[in-house]
Amino acid sequence: MNTAVSDIEVIKAKKTKIHDVDFDHLSFGSTFSDHMLECNYKDGKWQAPKVVPYQPITLDPSAKIFHYGQSVFEGMKAYKDAKNDIYLFRPLDNWKRLNISSKRLAIPEVPESYFMEGLKTLLKLDSEWIPKKEGSSLYIRPFIFATGKGFHASPANEYKFIIACAPSGAYFAGKVKVLIEETYSRSANGGVGFAKAGGNYAGQFYPTQLAVEKGYQQVIWTDDNTHEYIEEAGAMNIFIRINDTLITGPTSDRILDGITRKSIIELAKAEGIAVEVRKISVHEVVAAAKNGSLKEMFGAGTAAVISPISGFGYHGEDFDIPELENTYASLMKKRITDIQTNKCEDPFGWRFKVE
Incomplete structure (x- = not known):
């Protein structure tokens, strides 16, 4: 099958919505651009992708997405520099990871040209939707879900691939206080924790609600077996600074191979910062908080880039993290965003x- 595509059909919206948008006060992921990329899988292959007006989707009630959860997604951003040129950050990593996630959920993989050429066509058409305000960007959501019909518990025979865009401001404002989870698990060995599967996030909501009721904003996930090791922060990878060493857990069946995570590791090494990729126990973090060697904790992901953590709760006790003048979090965020925005x-x- 020839999967190359260079000329993507474009059906333009009859009227733009852009004049109704206040670009100075954008919330995250709630306003959508005029167009989206759409591509259907049927008869054993991906059909030609096309760009169409952003619009609702009609699905049969028996569509397997509703019953068996075959759904994966990615998160990306587009930026404009001072010359109005458009930039993406490591987009091929997103395409590769989308297909890694798809494979794990028995979803057919999307060809590179469909993803990249489709994305470029969409961004050039909706280029005016890319905000230039500091801290803002065009958030991009590629996703695939099962549209094939039937109640039989088996992979679908039809799927839909969409890329939709949302001009957005900052994801989080300020630092967050987190609760180290001791009961619930985000994922398990042999599971789908390494994939960006929709169900991973659905399973996080209830434990996070419980944490919010206790006065925290997010959950620190621990391993599913012993709850002794730190794994992720909410929907992000986590970094912990003890003295002048930056520590993050290794990727595994349970931990997402975050693109921001990989970038921070490389940047930190280039800056001469000691980096350790290893398991880190809750007890090590608590001990560091008590003896003053815990300097920083922060989440890392596409949406927030870096989200500093102000303190954490564990075993009914709260621990504050010191306010430092020059943090690794602020350095890493500046380095990444400066590259992203040229x-x-x-x-x-x-x-x-x-x-």
């Missing part, structure tokens, strides 16, 4: 210009 050199080759 404000500095990119020695890593992460920035991708949309042409």
Whole structure:
């Protein structure tokens, strides 16, 4: 099958919604651009992708997405520099990870040209939707879900791939206080924790609600077996600074191979910061908080880039994290966002210009 595509059909919206949007006061992921990419899988292959007006989707009640949860997604951002050029950050990593997630959920993989050429076509058409205000960006959500019909518990025979865009402001405002989870698990060995599967996030909501009721904003996930090791922060990877060493857990069946995570590890090494990728126990973090060697904790992900943690709760006790002048979190965030927005050199080759 020839999966190359260079000329994607575009059906333009009759009227733009952009004049109704206050770009100075954007919430995250709640306003959507004029168009979306759409591609259907049927008869054993992906059909030609096309860009269409952003619109509702009609599905049969027996569509398998509703019953068996075959759904995966990605999170990306597009930026504009001072010259109005459009940039993406490591987009091929998103395409690769989307297919890794798809494979785990028995969803057919999307060809690279469908993903990349479709995304470029969409961004050029909706380029005016990319905000230039500091801290803002065009959030991009590629996702695939089962549209095939039937109540039989088996993979669907039809799927839909969509890329939708939402101009957005900052994901989190300020620092967050987190609760280290001791009962519930985000994922398990042999499971789908490494995939960006919709159900992973659905399963997080209830434990997070319980944490919010106790006065916290997010949950720190621990391993499913012993709850002794730190794994993720909410829907993000987590970094912990003890003295001057930055520590993050290794990826596994349970932990997402975050693109921001990988970038921070490389950036920190380039800055001469000691980095350790290893298991880190709750008791080590608690001990560091008590003896003053715990300097920082922060979440890392596409939406927030970096979300500093102000303190954590464990076993009914709260621990504050000191306020430092020059944090690794602020340094890493500036380094990444400067690369993303073309404000500095990119020695890593992460920035991708949309042409």
